[in-house]
Amino acid sequence: MEVTLLGTGTPAGLPRPDCPCAVCATALGPDARAATALLVDGTLLLDLTPGVAFAAARSGRSLGGVRQVLLSHPHHGPAVEVPAGLPQPGRVPDGRELALLTGHRVRAVAMDAGGTGYAVTGPDGQRLLYLPPGGAPAGLEAATAESYQLVLADVVGRPDALARLRAAGSVGPATDVVAVHLDHDVPQGAELRRRLAAAGARAVPDGTTLVVGAYEEVPDVPRRTLVLGGARSGKSVEAERRLEAFPEVLYVATGGARGGDAEWAARVATHRERRPGSWRTTETTDLEPLLGEDGPPLLIDCLSLWLTDAMDAVGAWDDAEWAGGGEKALRERVRELTAAVRATRRTVVAVSNEVGSGIVPATASGRRYRDELGRLNAAFAGECEQVLLVVAGQALVLRG
Numbered sequence: 001m002e003v004t005l006l007g008t009g010t011p012a013g014l015p016r017p018d019c020p021c022a023v024c025a026t027a028l029g030p031d032a033r034a035a036t037a038l039l040v041d042g043t044l045l046l047d048l049t050p051g052v053a054f055a056a057a058r059s060g061r062s063l064g065g066v067r068q069v070l071l072s073h074p075h076h077g078p079a080v081e082v083p084a085g086l087p088q089p090g091r092v093p094d095g096r097e098l099a100l101l102t103g104h105r106v107r108a109v110a111m112d113a114g115g116t117g118y119a120v121t122g123p124d125g126q127r128l129l130y131l132p133p134g135g136a137p138a139g140l141e142a143a144t145a146e147s148y149q150l151v152l153a154d155v156v157g158r159p160d161a162l163a164r165l166r167a168a169g170s171v172g173p174a175t176d177v178v179a180v181h182l183d184h185d186v187p188q189g190a191e192l193r194r195r196l197a198a199a200g201a202r203a204v205p206d207g208t209t210l211v212v213g214a215y216e217e218v219p220d221v222p223r224r225t226l227v228l229g230g231a232r233s234g235k236s237v238e239a240e241r242r243l244e245a246f247p248e249v250l251y252v253a254t255g256g257a258r259g260g261d262a263e264w265a266a267r268v269a270t271h272r273e274r275r276p277g278s279w280r281t282t283e284t285t286d287l288e289p290l291l292g293e294d295g296p297p298l299l300i301d302c303l304s305l306w307l308t309d310a311m312d313a314v315g316a317w318d319d320a321e322w323a324g325g326g327e328k329a330l331r332e333r334v335r336e337l338t339a340a341v342r343a344t345r346r347t348v349v350a351v352s353n354e355v356g357s358g359i360v361p362a363t364a365s366g367r368r369y370r371d372e373l374g375r376l377n378a379a380f381a382g383e384c385e386q387v388l389l390v391v392a393g394q395a396l397v398l399r400g
Helices: 022-026 052-058 159-168 190-198 235-241 262-274 287-292 303-313 319-343 364-381
Strands: 002-007 037-040 044-046 068-070 097-099 105-110 116-121 127-130 150-153 176-179 209-211 224-229 250-253 280-283 298-301 348-353 386-391 394-399
Touching: 002 052, 002 150, 037 052, 150 159, 190 394, 224 235, 224 364, 235 298, 235 348, 235 386, 250 287, 287 298, 287 319, 303 319, 303 348, 303 364, 319 364, 348 364
Parallel strands: 044 068, 127 150, 150 176, 224 348, 224 386, 250 280, 250 298, 298 348
Antiparallel strands: 002 037, 002 209, 037 044, 097 105, 105 116, 116 127, 386 394
């Protein structure tokens, strides 16, 4: 089964008409995207968009063999003239299946935000899933018998849709996940590729033809990642974003409750509101047992607070205790942690502060903490496949 992506953008396209934003200003050439529409084996058209006939011609395809046009969006979209020779577009009711004379079977998948998703099975038995913009499947059955070979979805706008599909077994290790309905909320090019790779997905230019079931080389999701950044740099948002497309994440908060501290409570509440509802939270600095267990991905936020607790435990703030064995004890704690990171079989994303580039602390204890955090970050980074530095909300890849 062959799928030609006549467009890969949102209904407004990219760049958006009359939009002055930086992403739209730089969405040129292969990064410019028409509204998403799919041509399946030259016979099935999913979504009728403005200029679809010209898009097909640019892709070297003809619409002359199209026997069925189906709409997926929550609405029927802008008035689009049906090109001569195309059948009138329609929509399959949720849960119903349509059998085409060409041997394709199309089942309508209910969405949680309006619109219709389509599961298409080709004459060769290959299966693809196409989801509308802003939608995620509703009521998926767990442990689906087999995964789709190709999934086309709004990965950037609804990463939780991918998480649901993974939880149900509809997306497996061999599934080719391609992002469509791309908009101006993520810079195109390297930044888009980086974000999608972290979710196990990719993007392709308009006009690309995909062979369903064919092997596509997609970057592996990094198993261990360290996200560094200064205060309010966006490092926690970046870390959380990396796991939004995966179900059952365990969020490890190392800062504790701090009863009576209203500002800290507000920070914790902000983080919780941002996290998907399917994530679980545990408050602990005892990281080695978690790293040694099998289980869902871990998001550790953050190593800076873990270090504070470790330095408290060894009396690092007292010069005599530090010289009398505290420094040696801390080094051993860091070695134990990095050894656990090296041995872990879990996916891990850890957050830490980058504090060595600012003003030198005025106190000896402050300088000691700065130095030890630098050493911890370097040791932890040495065990990670990917290391990022977040500056002003922009992630710079240092490794991976």
